Amino acid sequence: MSSSDRLTGPALWRLGETVRFGWREFHAVNPPSVVVGSILPRMLLQILFFTLLGGVLAGTRHQEYAFVGGLVLGLAMTVILYVSQVPVADKESGTFWRLRTGHLTPMVVFTARALPYPVVGFAVLLVSAAVVAPLAGLGGLAVRLLPVAGIYLLVAFTAMAAGLAAAAFAVGRRAETLVSNLMGYVVLLCSGAFLPPGRIPALDAIGTVVPGRHGLAAIHAHLRGDPWVSGVVAEAVVGVAWLGAATLVVAVQIRRARRHGHDDFA
Structure with missing residues (x-):
């Protein structure tokens, strides 16, 4: 076994x-009863709500727009919060403090432990879309969205990165729930999902x-028949940037912990 194998394997x-x-x-924090009874x-x-509101405010055309965006809003806001x-x-x-002394860096540990949230969130999104689309008379639109379902999954991971960044910044100040909710409302206002x-x-x-x-821009471009790959790339870049921001915040907290002898997370 080479030295690289000994390092990489463990x-x-x-x-x-x-x-x-x-x-x-x-599973311990969000058992099936919570997923089915609360998250879903x-x-x-x-x-x-966003789908029907779009129809009430601006008619059928905007109801379709609101449904496409509502899927992004529901997914991103849920993942960021949880x-x-x-x-x-x-x-x-x-x-x-134990994470700081481990072989894996704390941010790697956080990211690895956070993976279930976008995966489960995406699964819940599929069920929600299957229920809402026929209720709103948008079954045909839902079928047209199937080829770009992967973009919604990408958005789930982008939201995970942003949620980790928000929580990492605020968790030492006992404001993680507030900041996570604020991040969700920023997505509501600025993602272009409804406005x-x-x-x-x-x-x-x-x-x-x-x-x-x-990601939402890419989905709308697909529905119009326009090129949409650049939007997917941009969405991925945003996710990487948020993950980098989270890594930086955690690194600063580790440095403070070593200098002051206590953890920001305490």
């Missing part, structure tokens, strides 16, 4: 075990770094 094993632990942790109704009602449970678990358990781009320049400017904005 690291991959630890990463795999962390991912597996993340699923067990998710929350997302379903959000999507239904993924904050990952760093909060270490805050409540007083275990952040079409081009109406308020300031919101459009903020929207360039908001999860879901570019």
Whole structure:
């Protein structure tokens, strides 16, 4: 066995075990009863509300627009809110210091443990869409969205990255729930999901770094028959940028912890 094998093998094993632990942790915090009884109704009602509101305010055409955007809103807002449970678990358990001394960096651990949230969120989205589309008379539109379902999955991971960044920034200040909700409302205002781009320049400017904005633009481009790959690339870049921001925030907290002898997460 080469030296690179000795280094890579244990690291991959630890990463795999962390991912597996993340699923067990998710199941403990969000058992099937919570997913079915809380997360699913929350997302379903959000999507239904925005879809019907679009129809009431601007007719059938905007109802279709609102349905497409409502799927992004329901998914992104749900993932951003619930993924904050990952760093909060270490805050409540007083275990952040153990992450700082482990072989994997804390941000790698957080990311690996957060993976269930976008995956389950996407699964809940599919169920919600299957329920809302016929209720709103948009079954045909839902079928047209199937080829770009992967973009919604990408948005789920972008929202995960943004949610981790928001929670990591605020968890040491006992404001993680507030900041996660604020992040969700920024997505609501600036993603272009309900208010079409081009109406308020300031919101459009903020929207360039908001999860879901570019992915949603790609989905609308697909529905129009226009090129849409650039929107997918931009959405992925936004997700990487938020993950980088989260990594930076956690690195600063680690440096402070070493300098002051206590954890920001305590």
